[in-house]
Amino acid sequence: MHRKSGTFLWTFAFVVLVVLAIPWFLWGDSRVVAGLPLWLWWHIGWMGLATAVFYAFTQSGWDEMMGVTRG
Template structure:
């Protein structure tokens, strides 16, 4: 995969993180799961997804974007 294609994929990944960070589709939903509102569970799960994405970014693309070479 070319560098430019990888860069575009990272842009798309972060755009998806931003778009789904706020669960608009759960507003007004009063369902409770394990004592907490469903929208709060969405937020907790989404923070896990965001953390995994940021971790993958730091392992692969961060050094290139900062002008640092490995090793």
């Protein structure tokens, strides 16, 4: 991946992870699903997604974004 576009995509992914970590669209919502508030299920899914994104980042963007040389 070209360094600039890769950096842009990862930054965008991180921003999305941050912005939607709190499910703003469920504000004031008190629906309960399977014994837990709906917004808590969002949190559980979102943390799982964050781990997947972070893992992918360690596989491809980690060194490029920092400008580190290897070898």
